[in-house]
Amino acid sequence: MSTPQGTAADRARWRRYLADERAEAAVYRELAARREGEEREILLALATAEGRHEAHWLGLLGGDERGVPRADIRTRLLGALARRFGSIFVLALAQRAEARSPYASDPDATAAMAADERIHGEVVRGLAARGRRRLAGTFRAAVFGANDGLVSNLALVLGIGATGVPAPVVLFTGIAGLLAGALSMGAGEYVSVRSQRELLEASAPDPTAREALPDLDIDANELALVYRARGMEPAEAAEHAALVVARVHAVEQQPTPTDALGVAEHDDEAVGTGLSAALSSFCFFASGALIPVLPYLFGMSGLPAVLLATALVGIALLATGATVGLLSGASPLKRALRQLAIGLGAAAVTYVLGLAFGTTIG
Structure with missing residues (x-):
């Protein structure tokens, strides 16, 4: 030592x-x-x-x-x-x-x-x-679903409650909002992901196109147009196309893989599947939308129910914001506070409108 x-x-x-x-x-x-x-x-x-x-x-x-x-x-x-x-x-x-x-x-x-x-x-x-990338498709649906459930149903419950209707009406309105929103989110996410996959598949190379490569004219190489269409500069595209065609002829006209067309296949993991995204969106929206209804499920009403619902949703918004921050490598605190401000801000506007309508009706 x-x-x-x-x-x-x-x-x-x-x-x-x-x-x-x-x-x-x-x-x-x-x-x-x-x-x-x-x-x-x-x-x-x-x-x-x-x-x-x-x-x-x-x-x-x-x-x-x-x-x-x-x-x-x-x-x-x-x-x-x-x-x-x-x-x-x-x-x-x-x-x-x-x-x-x-x-x-x-x-x-x-x-x-x-x-x-x-x-x-x-x-x-x-x-x-x-x-x-492995989480992207399902995680996006889960986070958006939970956040939408929290904010939209809190806004709905607070807006209806502020008009002065009885607590059972608020409860059943919240449950209806939960079911309608969860079904809508699930269906919308399924259509969104399926549409995204179909668009990506439409941009993928035709698997049979590579069969034409051995017969291409070396002196008038149409393959260069493919590379130019995919973003290459004309000189680079011509050089790359000449190399591909020469390689095909050098190996006795055996077709090269599809990636010879210069197209990268889309990332299935990042897109996710329509069914998994729909299920995640449905479940997380429903779980988020349930939180503002909990005080009314346990028989609370009036201002105490409003305050408790707001507090519970605030905690959940902080948690989802912090989770997004962690996974994105950003500050969890900043993301949590941003999520809280946006969510409670939207609910506050609806609550004030409910108060105004309640006063007008009364």
Whole structure:
């Protein structure tokens, strides 16, 4: 063991960095244990890189591990989530954690370490993007469905309640709004996703078109027009088309794959399926729309029911906003507050209109 360097404050900081690096490496190993193939290899490589950083701080401490604290609360939370879930949420949080690295301004961290942390953030962003693509279709329907259910049914319940009608009328109006909205959302989401798939399929290459490639005239290569139609510059399209046709003739006129036409197939994971999107939209709209009705289901009425319904919906809006923020790699707090402001703002307008109509009718 060599003699420790630095001041007492320096050593305390190095110990904190050492603890965080060990915890981050553990997070990546936990995530890797729940994955296979390339993603597993990437996560294990990240854990190895964190191990190099750990060795740097341990070297500055002269190998003295005494007094190493626990990792910070964010990193410990990541570790707990990785052990229990190993989900996209953990990768999204890890992406934000890598972006907060202090190494760029720390005089005792090397430039390579600071660069590593920035690149780690991009690696985790890429892994998180894979998960987001897998979630995109169903998750979009779920979030929009829950948010619409919360806001629309709260607005409906508050607007009707503000007119002064009896509580049972408010209750049955809320239930009717729940069923009508959930069915409408489910049907609309199914049609939307199916239409999106049909549009993408219409843009996909004709599988039989590649059969014409061996017979194309090398000197008047019509394939270049395909590439130009797909966005290539004329010179680049001509060069690429000539290479494709020459390759086809060189292998005894065997057709090349469809991607020789320069078309990438659409991402099924990102689009989702019509049925799964419809079911998610229906269920999440219904669950969201149920919340503002709960006080009336339990016999409450008047202002207490309004206040409780608003509070419950506010909590749910904060949760959905924070979830979207986490998955998008943005600030959960900002997204949560934005969701709350928009949702309660819409409900407040309806409530004021209900008061006005109630006064007029009365």
